[in-house]
Amino acid sequence: MHWVTLCLSFPLCSALFSSVLLCGGTPSSFISHRQIGWAQCQLSACPYFCCHGDALANISLAVALCQLSAQVYTSRSESFYRNDTLTVTCDVTNKEAETFYITWHRIVEGEEVEIGTSAHINDGFRNTKRYKADYHTDIPHDISHVKFHLNITDVTTADSGRIGCKIPTQGVVLYKPFTVYEPVKTVKLITTDINGTHAMVYSDGQSAKFKEDEVLKITCSVNGSYPAPRVKVTVAGLDITSKFARTETLHKVGATKGLQELYYEVLLTNEKMSIAYDFDQEQLKCEATMPETEFEANSISINISLTGYKPKFLCNPTVIAENHHSLMEINCTVRSQPPAYDFQITWNDGPSKSGASNTTLKGKDRDGHYSSDNVEGKSDLETVMVLTITRLFPQHFRTYYFEATNELGREVFPIELVMSDEGYKSSESRSNARHILSSIPLLLVAYILTCQL
Numbered sequence: 001m002h003w004v005t006l007c008l009s010f011p012l013c014s015a016l017f018s019s020v021l022l023c024g025g026t027p028s029s030f031i032s033h034r035q036i037g038w039a040q041c042q043l044s045a046c047p048y049f050c051c052h053g054d055a056l057a058n059i060s061l062a063v064a065l066c067q068l069s070a071q072v073y074t075s076r077s078e079s080f081y082r083n084d085t086l087t088v089t090c091d092v093t094n095k096e097a098e099t100f101y102i103t104w105h106r107i108v109e110g111e112e113v114e115i116g117t118s119a120h121i122n123d124g125f126r127n128t129k130r131y132k133a134d135y136h137t138d139i140p141h142d143i144s145h146v147k148f149h150l151n152i153t154d155v156t157t158a159d160s161g162r163i164g165c166k167i168p169t170q171g172v173v174l175y176k177p178f179t180v181y182e183p184v185k186t187v188k189l190i191t192t193d194i195n196g197t198h199a200m201v202y203s204d205g206q207s208a209k210f211k212e213d214e215v216l217k218i219t220c221s222v223n224g225s226y227p228a229p230r231v232k233v234t235v236a237g238l239d240i241t242s243k244f245a246r247t248e249t250l251h252k253v254g255a256t257k258g259l260q261e262l263y264y265e266v267l268l269t270n271e272k273m274s275i276a277y278d279f280d281q282e283q284l285k286c287e288a289t290m291p292e293t294e295f296e297a298n299s300i301s302i303n304i305s306l307t308g309y310k311p312k313f314l315c316n317p318t319v320i321a322e323n324h325h326s327l328m329e330i331n332c333t334v335r336s337q338p339p340a341y342d343f344q345i346t347w348n349d350g351p352s353k354s355g356a357s358n359t360t361l362k363g364k365d366r367d368g369h370y371s372s373d374n375v376e377g378k379s380d381l382e383t384v385m386v387l388t389i390t391r392l393f394p395q396h397f398r399t400y401y402f403e404a405t406n407e408l409g410r411e412v413f414p415i416e417l418v419m420s421d422e423g424y425k426s427s428e429s430r431s432n433a434r435h436i437l438s439s440i441p442l443l444l445v446a447y448i449l450t451c452q453l
Helices: 002-008 011-022 027-036 046-051 055-067 421-452
Strands: 068-074 079-081 086-094 103-108 111-117 131-137 145-152 161-167 172-181 186-193 199-201 206-211 215-225 230-235 245-253 261-274 283-289 298-314 318-321 326-337 342-352 355-361 370-376 382-391 399-406 409-419
Touching: 068 161, 068 172, 086 161, 086 172, 111 131, 145 161, 186 283, 186 298, 215 230, 215 283, 230 261, 298 399, 298 409, 326 399, 326 409, 342 382, 355 370, 382 399
Parallel strands: 079 172, 206 298, 318 409
Antiparallel strands: 068 086, 086 145, 103 111, 103 161, 131 145, 161 172, 186 199, 186 215, 215 261, 230 283, 245 261, 283 298, 298 326, 326 382, 342 355, 342 399, 370 382, 399 409
16 A cells, blocks of 8 residues: 555656556555566556656556566476476466567576577577477467477586576566586595695595594595585584584586586585594594485495504592501503503692692502502503502592503593591591590599699
């Protein structure tokens, strides 16, 4: 109703509005036609005609448009696959039965190309023998209603984009989008050393050997699909795609515009990826999928094996024991590749006159109630570190730092020795008893003095 008010408020626009009514339309149909994509939708709002250019010429154009309407549609949904057949129909209703013609056009990646006309295919397209144009009327030689057809057999990605018809004499332009889907051709996993001097392209299921914390450039390369695929990288099933930068490149094959086949190259790249210990014996996988298509996922994976890693401590970080426990042992297995060669156990004895005091035991060292030892583990890669305390007292309940070193580095593992609840109760009982016993002499002295008074 807003447009109707605008139209009637301008004399020339009112004439335009009347011309629409003469075409058999109504105010509501005038507005709805403009919104749904028929030829009438080429009309602008009434004030445009009144305020810009030759108003009378615009009115005559509007009348002509009112006499001719068109729509374009395809033979089925907007999704196609290679070698499918596509039929595009341009359905024109021409009430005045005036002579007109159409042209077929395609827009691919922003480039517009003319395919042909009502019954003629341009040379480049005709040479492929895949394009054919025809038309038919409801009544022979009657052009009041004409259906123009563009048939494309064996479609390829070159046919993707927006396709439709133009009626040059009437300024009608109608397009219909559609996509020819092409599956992923190849998926590759590539590693490059940090200096860029050595690259490795893996085959699916291949074993890949690295060292812990080794830094590599890792690339997942996906080629051949249209449109661009969805790509992800996982380790042990955990999605780590967010750690990779994505780049897309559209490739066009061929020299003739409008006939160039299209495919995407997608790269996921991590320029400096550190190989974590958790990657050992796990699978690194790159997977490409084409959502909303019948294509299966295409992927490649490698099995990671660490040939070297820093010392790992296979023990509990907390040990619970009772106070006054005899011959307490704290054991911790250390595994490393190559094997660790230096072991020590350190703890803080607390403040002293010279500051904080630390005690360190190596090998078979002894210090008061403490002794240490290193014994062979279950394999050549394992060593068991042992800290023995001959008898536990409250001052022994603290944090001990187990340290091990191999060629790849040094690792420290804290183990806290905690007194059990029973130990606390026993310790409190002994403390209370000592307090009572220590108080008896004082009580006796006080009693004697009281008696003398």
